[in-house]
Amino acid sequence: MDFDNSQPIYMQIIDEYKKNIIRSELKKGDKIPSQREYAQIVRVNPNTVQRAYREMENMDMVETLRGQGTFISAGEQMREQMAKEMAAKVMQHFIHEMRSLGYEDTMIMAMLKCELEPMEEGEQVDRI
Amino acid sequence: MIEFRNVSKRFGPVVALNSVNMEFSAGNITGIFGPNGAGKSTIMKLIAGINYPDQGNVKLDGENPRAKRESIAYLPEIDHLYPWWTLRQAADFISTFYRDWDCDRYKELLPFLNLHEQMIMGKISKGQRAKCKLLLVLARKAPYLLLDEPFSGIDLLTREEIADAVIKGYREGEQAIIISTHEIDEIESLVEKVVFIDQGRIQLSGDAEQLRMERNKSLVEIMKEVFRHGNQQI
Amino acid sequence: METSKFKMFKSLYLKDLREVRTEILVVAAVAIILISWAYLKTEGSARGIIVAPMAFALGLAGFLPIITSFKLLGKEWSNNTIYMMMSLPVSGSMMLGSKLAVLVTEYLAGTLMVILTGGIALLTSFPDIWKEFMSDPYYLKLAIAVYGASLTGIFFIFCNSFLSQVTGKLFKKGSGLISFLVFLGVFIIAAKLMPDTNILLNQSQLMVSCSMQEMGAILIKAAIDLFFAALLFAAAVVIWEHRIEL
Numbered sequence: 001m002d003f004d005n006s007q008p009i010y011m012q013i014i015d016e017y018k019k020n021i022i023r024s025e026l027k028k029g030d031k032i033p034s035q036r037e038y039a040q041i042v043r044v045n046p047n048t049v050q051r052a053y054r055e056m057e058n059m060d061m062v063e064t065l066r067g068q069g070t071f072i073s074a075g076e077q078m079r080e081q082m083a084k085e086m087a088a089k090v091m092q093h094f095i096h097e098m099r100s101l102g103y104e105d106t107m108i109m110a111m112l113k114c115e116l117e118p119m120e121e122g123e124q125v126d127r128i
Numbered sequence: 129m130i131e132f133r134n135v136s137k138r139f140g141p142v143v144a145l146n147s148v149n150m151e152f153s154a155g156n157i158t159g160i161f162g163p164n165g166a167g168k169s170t171i172m173k174l175i176a177g178i179n180y181p182d183q184g185n186v187k188l189d190g191e192n193p194r195a196k197r198e199s200i201a202y203l204p205e206i207d208h209l210y211p212w213w214t215l216r217q218a219a220d221f222i223s224t225f226y227r228d229w230d231c232d233r234y235k236e237l238l239p240f241l242n243l244h245e246q247m248i249m250g251k252i253s254k255g256q257r258a259k260c261k262l263l264l265v266l267a268r269k270a271p272y273l274l275l276d277e278p279f280s281g282i283d284l285l286t287r288e289e290i291a292d293a294v295i296k297g298y299r300e301g302e303q304a305i306i307i308s309t310h311e312i313d314e315i316e317s318l319v320e321k322v323v324f325i326d327q328g329r330i331q332l333s334g335d336a337e338q339l340r341m342e343r344n345k346s347l348v349e350i351m352k353e354v355f356r357h358g359n360q361q362i
Numbered sequence: 363m364e365t366s367k368f369k370m371f372k373s374l375y376l377k378d379l380r381e382v383r384t385e386i387l388v389v390a391a392v393a394i395i396l397i398s399w400a401y402l403k404t405e406g407s408a409r410g411i412i413v414a415p416m417a418f419a420l421g422l423a424g425f426l427p428i429i430t431s432f433k434l435l436g437k438e439w440s441n442n443t444i445y446m447m448m449s450l451p452v453s454g455s456m457m458l459g460s461k462l463a464v465l466v467t468e469y470l471a472g473t474l475m476v477i478l479t480g481g482i483a484l485l486t487s488f489p490d491i492w493k494e495f496m497s498d499p500y501y502l503k504l505a506i507a508v509y510g511a512s513l514t515g516i517f518f519i520f521c522n523s524f525l526s527q528v529t530g531k532l533f534k535k536g537s538g539l540i541s542f543l544v545f546l547g548v549f550i551i552a553a554k555l556m557p558d559t560n561i562l563l564n565q566s567q568l569m570v571s572c573s574m575q576e577m578g579a580i581l582i583k584a585a586i587d588l589f590f591a592a593l594l595f596a597a598a599v600v601i602w603e604h605r606i607e608l
Binding site: 003004005006007008009010036039040042043044045046047048050051 | 156292295296300337340344347348
């Protein structure tokens, strides 16, 4: 996993897990790597991973069972919630950037439609 | 805990450190960043007890660094191993002196770093030597681990191996690791605390994640910014 | 990992012993070759000439360790291994003590080798000498005293070598020259404080005209040498522990 070093890494770790959950690649009850393993896999300071895991526990995204490991605890409801939030964030960012380039909202709509059309004919984006 | 109180050090006309104050606590990986000649190595040598401050003092757990040599694992920038040593001989020698030598850790890291015990220090590549040096300090459960320019002159793949080994060898909570380098890229995500030093002065220090959050910049970018400003003042 | 002062000393000693292997072999080779050559080329009383190669080999056995004493310490700096040595959790006295032990080993091994080779050659040539030597225990005592005094003398030189080198290392520039000057200076000062240095140099004459007085003089001399050596050693240790920077 490559990090954007201009953003806090622990937040990127959380986002990565969120995306995995949103895409249903990780489901409730799935075991995730221990903090130590994860730190080694992504080559990140173990304390940073610890911070990310702690935050995820606080959000009830994951739970750590003593002696057994860390498991996804986010259910379907939470998945939908996270999907909405992340999608909204991406949309807001997109709209903000487009507007800062001087595009009118109608123009943005038109462009978006134009961009998306060939995709509708081809592979369907089935998730979300 | 390592404390620097108003530490100044000069070598002849060159001011290596100018009234430096800082602290390093256990359970952290700290990066000391700065251009060549900024004073990074001097900081390491002062902690290792092979340099003495002209003014101020350096304390390790409240004591003189030389009295705490047993708890320091120091990897100097230069090659400090006997050229005729095999890795095995080096390990045997070093293990005689430190109670915290961890034989299991040594055996575990050996294949992890792609090293063999029969390698002769004077006959292996620079990258392999760098890994041998690292292995010999990581095989100790030393409370203080000092890595002075562990990446300099080493190819990209080996740098990654070194970074991986540092994470693998890191003892969370019990160990303070201090890495000095002018090549931040390699360890951007490895360090938790950072100290930017230039011309013997601390230009900026703090929590790596905090700095990213506040400035929306990577440590590399922050370093460039800090040192540009630093140089303008002169 | 269990550690002990003894193990540490042994590690340091064995590491440096490696550096003097060649020198010991050179002395042994020179002694055996020259003495056997003199032995084989001569007959009868002419074999007394064996003393000449023996003296030469002895000189070499005494001189080489002095060279080594500079090499042993200087090499740590030139190899950068001084970074390893200075960061080891051992005292300066153990560090320099182990090097001193290596140098003494070199001296003992070399000189004893020469004495043994030469002794065998002389005894097989002149069996009567041995009888005479053993007839009076004083000869043996004197021989041991002289050898012991040579040892304290070389001790003094080794310690002077250490002190002058570590003093030189306090300076970034001209450290070699400063070492040399200190080395000479210490000899001059010691000679001033010790008026009878000539006795040591004339050990060979003592063998001829020995008396109890001379025996006493040798022992006093040795004791003074040892005292000075200890002072120099202590000074070198203090500098090593508190002043040397890398």
